[in-house]
Amino acid sequence: MSIPRLSLVTFLPLAGAVLLIFLPKENKRGLYGVALAFTAVTFALSLPLLVDFDAATADPQFVERTNWLGFGLEYHVGLDGISLYLVLLTTLLMPLAILASWSYIRVRLKEYLFFMLLLETGIIGVFVSLNLFLFYVFWEAALIPMYFLIGIWGGKRRVYATTKFVLFTMAGSLLMLVAAFVLYAAYFRATGTYSFQIFDLYRLSLSPQLQTWLFLAFGLAFAIKVPMFPFHTWLPDAHVEAPTAGSVILAAVLLKMGAYGFLRFAIPLFPDAAARFAPILAVLALIGIIYGGLMALVQKDVKSLVAYSSVSHMGLIMLAIFAGTVAGVQGAIYQMLNHGLSTGMLFLCVGILYERAHTRLIKDFGGVAKQMPVFAAFFLVAVLSSAGLPGLNGFVGEILCLFGIFAANKVWAALAVTTVILAAAYLLWMFQRVMHGPIVNEKIRSFQDLNKRELFYLIPVVILMFWMGIFPGTFLRKMDASVNQYVNRLKNREKVFVARPIAPPLPAAGARAGRAK
Amino acid sequence: MSVFPALGPLIALTGGALVVLLADAFLKRENKNYLAYLSLAALVVTAGLGVRLWGRNAQAFDGMLRLDDVALFLSFLLLIATAFVILMGMGYIARQDMNDGEFYSLLLLALAGLLIMVSSGHLIVIFLGLETLSVSSYALAGLRRRDARSTEAAVKYFLIGSFAAAFIVFGLALLFGGAGTLEASDIAAAGANMHPLLALAGLALVLAGFAFKLGLVPFHMWQPDVYEGAPTPVSAFFIFGPKAAGFAVLLRLLLPYWQSGVKKEAVFAVLWAVAAASMILGSLVALRQRNLKRMLAYSSIANAGYMLIAVLAGDGTGLLFYLANYLFLGIGAFGALIALSRKGAEYTDLEDFAGIGSRYPWIGGLFTIFLVSLAGFPPTGGFLAKFYVFSTAVREGHVALVLIAVLSSLVSVFYYLRVVVYMYMREPERKIAVDFENPPLFLVLFLCVYGVLQLGLFPANVLALIRHAVSALF
Numbered sequence: 001m002s003i004p005r006l007s008l009v010t011f012l013p014l015a016g017a018v019l020l021i022f023l024p025k026e027n028k029r030g031l032y033g034v035a036l037a038f039t040a041v042t043f044a045l046s047l048p049l050l051v052d053f054d055a056a057t058a059d060p061q062f063v064e065r066t067n068w069l070g071f072g073l074e075y076h077v078g079l080d081g082i083s084l085y086l087v088l089l090t091t092l093l094m095p096l097a098i099l100a101s102w103s104y105i106r107v108r109l110k111e112y113l114f115f116m117l118l119l120e121t122g123i124i125g126v127f128v129s130l131n132l133f134l135f136y137v138f139w140e141a142a143l144i145p146m147y148f149l150i151g152i153w154g155g156k157r158r159v160y161a162t163t164k165f166v167l168f169t170m171a172g173s174l175l176m177l178v179a180a181f182v183l184y185a186a187y188f189r190a191t192g193t194y195s196f197q198i199f200d201l202y203r204l205s206l207s208p209q210l211q212t213w214l215f216l217a218f219g220l221a222f223a224i225k226v227p228m229f230p231f232h233t234w235l236p237d238a239h240v241e242a243p244t245a246g247s248v249i250l251a252a253v254l255l256k257m258g259a260y261g262f263l264r265f266a267i268p269l270f271p272d273a274a275a276r277f278a279p280i281l282a283v284l285a286l287i288g289i290i291y292g293g294l295m296a297l298v299q300k301d302v303k304s305l306v307a308y309s310s311v312s313h314m315g316l317i318m319l320a321i322f323a324g325t326v327a328g329v330q331g332a333i334y335q336m337l338n339h340g341l342s343t344g345m346l347f348l349c350v351g352i353l354y355e356r357a358h359t360r361l362i363k364d365f366g367g368v369a370k371q372m373p374v375f376a377a378f379f380l381v382a383v384l385s386s387a388g389l390p391g392l393n394g395f396v397g398e399i400l401c402l403f404g405i406f407a408a409n410k411v412w413a414a415l416a417v418t419t420v421i422l423a424a425a426y427l428l429w430m431f432q433r434v435m436h437g438p439i440v441n442e443k444i445r446s447f448q449d450l451n452k453r454e455l456f457y458l459i460p461v462v463i464l465m466f467w468m469g470i471f472p473g474t475f476l477r478k479m480d481a482s483v484n485q486y487v488n489r490l491k492n493r494e495k496v497f498v499a500r501p502i503a504p505p506l507p508a509a510g511a512r513a514g515r516a517k
Numbered sequence: 518m519s520v521f522p523a524l525g526p527l528i529a530l531t532g533g534a535l536v537v538l539l540a541d542a543f544l545k546r547e548n549k550n551y552l553a554y555l556s557l558a559a560l561v562v563t564a565g566l567g568v569r570l571w572g573r574n575a576q577a578f579d580g581m582l583r584l585d586d587v588a589l590f591l592s593f594l595l596l597i598a599t600a601f602v603i604l605m606g607m608g609y610i611a612r613q614d615m616n617d618g619e620f621y622s623l624l625l626l627a628l629a630g631l632l633i634m635v636s637s638g639h640l641i642v643i644f645l646g647l648e649t650l651s652v653s654s655y656a657l658a659g660l661r662r663r664d665a666r667s668t669e670a671a672v673k674y675f676l677i678g679s680f681a682a683a684f685i686v687f688g689l690a691l692l693f694g695g696a697g698t699l700e701a702s703d704i705a706a707a708g709a710n711m712h713p714l715l716a717l718a719g720l721a722l723v724l725a726g727f728a729f730k731l732g733l734v735p736f737h738m739w740q741p742d743v744y745e746g747a748p749t750p751v752s753a754f755f756i757f758g759p760k761a762a763g764f765a766v767l768l769r770l771l772l773p774y775w776q777s778g779v780k781k782e783a784v785f786a787v788l789w790a791v792a793a794a795s796m797i798l799g800s801l802v803a804l805r806q807r808n809l810k811r812m813l814a815y816s817s818i819a820n821a822g823y824m825l826i827a828v829l830a831g832d833g834t835g836l837l838f839y840l841a842n843y844l845f846l847g848i849g850a851f852g853a854l855i856a857l858s859r860k861g862a863e864y865t866d867l868e869d870f871a872g873i874g875s876r877y878p879w880i881g882g883l884f885t886i887f888l889v890s891l892a893g894f895p896p897t898g899g900f901l902a903k904f905y906v907f908s909t910a911v912r913e914g915h916v917a918l919v920l921i922a923v924l925s926s927l928v929s930v931f932y933y934l935r936v937v938v939y940m941y942m943r944e945p946e947r948k949i950a951v952d953f954e955n956p957p958l959f960l961v962l963f964l965c966v967y968g969v970l971q972l973g974l975f976p977a978n979v980l981a982l983i984r985h986a987v988s989a990l991f
Contacts, residue, residue: 069901069977108875133904137895144894147934151942159942163934170930174923177904181911181919188912 058485072194081482172221179217215273225258239307244351252340288315293422328404335397367439393468533559534625541618586986588636627653670746681729688722705773753851795822849965872945898972
């Protein structure tokens with residue numbers, strides 16, 4: 001038997017979390033050491049997955065499949081070109097986020113690191129699951145650590161923010177759960193066997209009406225997570241109140257779970273309904289792009305500015321997904337990675353500023369670049385990457401997205417371009433007000449430039465930004481096969497099983513329940 | 518065939534109860550813990566006698582007492598629950614100035630009533646079991662003699678319980694008059710020849726009586742008061758024991774109806790409404806509670822609604838799995854409340870839990886696991902239990918009911934997590950000291966967490982047992 005590499009990557013952080021319980025809570029270095037070691041080893045173990053990933057095939061690789069609870073509830077994991085990079089993004093950012101917490105988290109460090117590690121297992125699990133049930137388990141399980149991370153270590157309005165975050169997400173995912181039950185029952189009716197395996201479910205042909213309801217339920221869960229306008233209101237609260245590392249993970253990885261959900265479940269499972277709703281969703285995505293951008297322009301707080309920029313950027317990603325072209329989908333996935341890196345880094349930079357100034361209001365800053373020239377350079381790279389400057393990663397993703405959207409609908413593309421303009425406006429204006437100009441606040445004169453630890457977690461991100469901007473091919477080629485298959489699947493909807501409608505709710509069926517095995 | 522194998526467990530149990538009662542008179546005050554050990558020994562003997570009957574379908578008294586595997590499985594759950602309650606009570610009783618002997622022996626007698634309820638298909642025998650349970654329960658609720666609320670709980674429970682018993686008896690009389698039998702499996706078939714009004718009235722009265730006992734809306738009003746007033750270990754017993762037995766009876770009584778064709782639509786519609794109302798009302802009113810015992814009482818009303826869905830869908834497997842899981846959740850949650858009680862006082866207000874999470878990480882952590890599981894988050898048993906019940910219900914076509922259930926559990930997420938907010942995210946106003954000198958209580962808490970996680974992650978063995986037991990039911 002070969003080594004279960006994916007499971008190792010998924011559950012290693014969990015092992016670290018369990019180990020943390022038994023360490024003394026006074027030993028700050030020891031706790032950080034363990035957390036960093038486990039996340040770093042997880043990253044090290046995930047890198048060979050990229051090397052060994054076979055770009056020629058669209059089928060999931062590194063597959064592990066064992067029975068778990070029977071009746072289609074299996075442990076079934078694997079990676080394809082869509083999920084590969086999202087897993088790597090998670091494993092890369094986790095150690096960096098933990099490094100960034102060193103001076104920010106002052107109380108209850110042990111619990112903090114425990115939840116961070118738990119969160120990593122939950123997120124990776126979401127991306128590697130090939131079974132809808134398993135996916136849902138991880139999806140919900142990832143919610144709890146984030147709830148605590150915001151609720152305990154967040155800002156002033158943390159309880160409000162975290163409760164809103166959980167309730168919004170749960171509202172969507174519980175409806176998705178009901179839809180999953182309906183799907184499960186429909187599969188059983190069509191084939192006589194139980195399965196939650198997504199490739200089995202892809203082959204299920206559903207009536208248009210049923211598809212509509214199920215698509216709405218799945219779509220709502222994912223749209224809340226992305227978040228798409230008008231379900232975005234939890235995001236600024238959660239982002240602003242979360243601790244730095246929490247914001248980084250939230251923006252960089254957690255939001256991608258929503259977009260990934262559309263790519264993996266909502267659209268391929270219900271292609272007809274998705275095609276029917278695509279124009280409406282595209283309009284919502286466009287509203288998100290423009291509204292997010294405009295809101296970002298008027299924010300007084302740097303962190304909420306970055307939060308609204310996320311709404312805008314995720315709008316572009318969603319629009320590219322709904323365009324449904326190869327370039328669009330590739331661009332969307334690529335842009336997810338870019339957004340993860342650039343927004344993650346922006347939050348890291350804001351965190352660095354906050355640790356020195358204990359404020360995030362733009363008006364309290366000015367002339368920081370004079371005191372912190374090295375930091376200014378890094379911050380500028382993050383800003384430019386997020387604004388899509390050619391040569392950096394953001395440009396490649398945005399241009400691919402826009403190509404894809406243009407091929408599908410020229411009006412959408414014309415409106416979507418505003419994201420680039422708006423991003424440049426709010427980001428550069430913010431950069432100018434914070435970093436340049438006269439020093440208005442005497443406190444700024446005492447600011448120290450980046451220390452070694454901060455350099456250590458910023459440098460890898462910057463290197464990756466340049467690399468992804470200049471040599472995008474190294475990343476894109478591994479996605480080709482999977483994305484092509486995804487787009488083809490949408491075009492020629494080969495459905496094999498025909499589902500009969502669910503029986504009316506009559507107790508006569510009840511008799512079968514006990515016996516049906 | 519001798520009746521003794523099938524009667525063995527009950528004989529051991531009631532014998533144990535009597536020995537405990539007797540020993541109480543001869544033991545010195547500082548040696549009262551021996552009563553707990555005696556009671557636990559009685560439970561172990563009962564379980565031992567029961568295990569040997571697994572798969573043998575033992576009977577006594579011409580099938581009046583029938584220990585099929587469903588009965589045995591539920592009996593084991595009830596035995597475990599009672600053992601937990603006894604362990605939780607050991608430290609609590611001394612501090613709350615209660616009489617040991619009465620607590621343990623009444624508990625064992627109540628358990629005997631429960632065992633009779635689950636192991637019979639005959640409604641008169643079930644009623645006998647129910648009355649054994651009820652009389653013991655009234656006394657148990659009032660054991661904290663010096664507390665007015667405890668006395669109020671006992672009186673309220675007694676009055677309402679007597680009402681319910683009268684309903685059931687009257688309903689049984691009507692059913693017997695019409696059908697000529699009180700064997701649960703035959704009533705439905707015999708109902709075909711009955712006057713429809715008689716059949717319906719009889720069944721409705723019996724169901725209303727059981728709805729009282731199970732705390733289903735609109736017969737739920739007593740439940741929060743009783744749970745709040747009764748000693749906390751007794752509340753823990755109430756949250757699981759009567760529910761498990763009551764739903765087992767409902768399943769036995771209603772499954773034949775679902776399978777036959779007689780008058781099921783009306784019964785079904787009424788129960789549908791009861792389930793929906795229980796879930797909605799339980800969740801919404803729980804939102805307003807500041808006292809955790811009352812909150813758990815309302816949440817148990819909502820949970821009874823979920824279990825009724827399983828009955829409606831004819832889903833024996835889902836129901837038994839839900840009950841197995843609810844055993845650990847309900848008792849674990851009340852156990853965490855006991856950890857916060859001290860001599861002569863209980864701390865069960867939301868404010869009392871402020872800051873517990875950081876001052877007592879173990880209690881906070883354990884309680885959090887129970888709450889998160891009650892809210893239905895994976896990977897705990899609470900999620901899987903709901904998953905099985907809801908997915909089967911959807912497969913049987915009850916999508917609307919499941920939607921209501923899901924929305925109700927969304928509301929429940931809010932009030933369960935509010936406790937977590939208080940424990941971890943609020944500063945305490947007054948500091949409550951936790952009594953760590955209570956190893957049996959912590960043993961129970963850890964066993965409950967183990968159960969919740971085991972059922973959430975690796976329930977295959979338990980599920981296999983349940984499926985085996987349920988397959989023999991039909």
